[in-house]
Amino acid sequence: MSRTQELVMLERRRLLRATLAGGALAALGGLTFMPRLFARDNSSAAAPDAAGMVTLQCFADDGRALGPCKVKRLVLSEAEWRRRLSPAAYYVMRQDGTERAFSGEHEKPDRPGLFRCPGCATALFDAATEFDSGTGWPSFWQPIAAANVIEKRDTTFGMVRTEIRCAGCDSHLGHVFDDGPRPTGLRYCMNSVALRFVPRTSA
Incomplete structure (x- = not known):
């Protein structure tokens, strides 16, 4: 285990003790424990219209x-999703799972680019907004556009959090916390398998 992983584990144990002391219930295994949690919900604003259409902000590569x-929100059968996504991505994106910390890619790429949804190619994050949170998951201080993500109140595991989903296909991406850096103070903690990095091309 590296020194960074040791420090992360120590911090997680400290925060877990503080969380349990406050009476909150939590489950181990891939969750980050933060003393300040909040929940927002823009899921109704991101809901498709009667024709199944949603308005996103589009970006070129x-x-x-x-x-x-x-665009029409992507709706597929479970069999179609399994064919489109890797087993790990299917577990996270369609079954609301969480990948193991430090198991994924996309920890601060060394070149400019953006992150798209592996399911529907919606632009989600600009690599310029990624930072090293030390958690083992890709972290960003803002999405590339507020319209491209759904924020949904999540009360699983006895906690109140804000889940982040892709507005283009309603796939689970991760959660957002209010312990990030300036200028937003937010940490969009995403699963690596729920992101596809696209290196920036020439205009």
Whole structure:
């Protein structure tokens, strides 16, 4: 175990003791324990219209903002999702799972680019907003566009958190916490298998 992993484990134990002392219930195994948790919910605002259409902010692979675009939310059968996603991505994105810390990729790529949803290719995060949170999961201080993610109140494990889902296909991505860096103070803690890095191309 590396020194960084040791420090993370010590911090997680400290925060777990503080959480349990306060009367909150939590489950081990891939969860991060933070003393300050909050929950927001924009799921109704991100709901598709009667035709199943949602309005997203579209981005080219060179990073250019293409403006609002109305697309049909991707809806697939479970068999189709299993064919489209890797087993690990299916577990996280379609079964609301969590990958093991330090098991994934995308820890601060060394070149510019953006992260898209592996399921529907919706642009989710700009690599420029990623930071090293020391948690073992890719972390960002903001999404590439608020319209491209769904924030949903999550009360599983006896905790109140804000889940993050892809607005283009309603797949689980991770959670957001209020212990991030400036300028937002937020930490979008994502599962690596729920992100596809696209290196920035020339305009």
